[in-house]
Amino acid sequence: MLRDDATIDAGALYDVANELGMSDQQVRLCIKRLVADGQFVQDGRGRKAVLRATDELRSTIAPDxxxxxxxxxxxxxxAPWDGRWHVVAFAVPESVRSARDAMRDAIVRLGGAAVQGGLYVSPNDWDSEIASAAVQLAITEHVTTLTTTDLSVGDIDEPRAVANRLWxxxxxxxxxxxxxxxxxxxxxxxxxxxxxxxxxxxxxxxxxxxxxxxxxxxxxxxxxxxxxxxxxxxxxxxxxxxxxxxxxxxxxxxxxxxxxxxxxxxxxxxx
Structure with missing residues (x-):
């Protein structure tokens, strides 16, 4: 409901929330939490208030x-497929387990599917995003990437069947x-x-x-x-x-x- 000037009209917010089955008390609590979290500044009270998005929030809400x-x-x-599979493998030590988990989450978020432990694949070119994630998590030395046109998962090698198996x-x-x-x-x-x-x-x-x-x-x-x-x-x-x-x-x-x-x-x- 954020408008061109990065504000939300509280009256409209209450009305829409009511349509969706929320009570005014629930809306007030949500607004209070958003303000406390630093996502909005509230000018005015109740339905006459205006919520102004902070710079922090505005930097995170644009769609990809x-x-x-x-x-x-x-x-x-x-955007036809070039027939190449993009593969990433990683073996991150237990001492940096949080980075290992974050890397796995980043790969899945990019659309990767697990072939087996620590080995993921995607038909889309994600090499720059994978490299960026590895650098950000300081685990570049533990990450390997490659591309191939010859991928078999078990006894399945036909590309469409592979996709159906993995996703x-x-x-x-x-x-x-x-x-x-x-x-x-x-x-x-x-x-x-x-x-x-x-x-x-x-x-x-x-x-x-x-x-x-x-x-x-x-x-x-x-x-x-x-x-x-x-x-x-x-x-x-x-x-x-x-x-x-x-x-x-x-x-x-x-x-x-x-x-x-x-x-x-x-x-x-x-x-």
């Missing part, structure tokens, strides 16, 4: 535009089916929605989108079942983002402007 660009480029068939594609697809169903309803409701229902739909759409993509390693189409439900769902979501970025209000919701800008670069869906 490179991730979005790759996502939609793949969905359009504009939970059924669960990823199911999450996108749920996203598509919500986006279908949202796209019908948004054009005529008044401000509070519109914001409520926006927040629910953001939650469904996050739920759908948090497991998604963005495998190239060559490794996915076709047609892929993820591409269909995200195209419909792109239409919702475009609709949400339209507003006659003096201050628009910043998040969906960011998304719409990326979508405008790559996707112009028509429904």
């Amino acid at each position: 535009r490179d991730y979005l660009r790759l996502m939609y480029a793949q969905d359009r068939g504009d 939970p594609l059924d669960e990823i697809a199911e999450r996108h089916r749920r996203l598509l169903a919500f986006a279908d309803r949202a796209l019908l409701a948004l054009p005529s929605a008044s401000p509070t229902p519109r914001l409520t739909i926006a927040i629910e759409l953001a939650a469904e989108f996050s739920r759908a993509v948090e497991l998604d390693p963005l495998l190239p189409p060559e490794l996915l079942p076709q047609p892929w439900i993820g591409a269909t769902a995200r195209a419909k979501v792109a239409a919702c983002w475009t609709e949400l970025s339209k507003s006659d209000a003096p201050q628009r919701i910043k998040l969906f402007q960011w998304y719409a800008e990326v979508v405008d670069e790559l996707v112009r869906p028509t429904f």
Whole structure:
């Protein structure tokens, strides 16, 4: 709900929270916690207050535009796979166990799948991100990377079968089916929605989108079942983002402007 000027109208926040089943007391406690954590400064009281995002918060909330660009480029068939698997292996001593755990988390966040203990793979070029994580965690000497076009997992070597073995594609697809169903309803409701229902739909759409993509390693189409439900769902979501970025209000919701800008670069869906 952050607007162009990095503020949130508390009255609108209470109204949307009520639509989502939260009480005013819950909202007050959440605001108090956000202020205590240094994420917002509150001007005024109750529903007449204005929450102003701090610089610390504003530096962390922009979406990963490179991730979005790759996502939609793949969905359009504009990012074909080169047939190379990118592999990383690490064996970090127990004395720096926290760094080992952080490295594993970084690899999984980048879409890597475990082949076996300490050995992960991705079809996407993640070499610079892996190197950056290793440097940041001071474990470069314990990390090995390589690329190959010849990968077998057990007795499976056909690339699409390998992908199906390593990543939970059924669960990823199911999450996108749920996203598509919500986006279908949202796209019908948004054009005529008044401000509070519109914001409520926006927040629910953001939650469904996050739920759908948090497991998604963005495998190239060559490794996915076709047609892929993820591409269909995200195209419909792109239409919702475009609709949400339209507003006659003096201050628009910043998040969906960011998304719409990326979508405008790559996707112009028509429904």
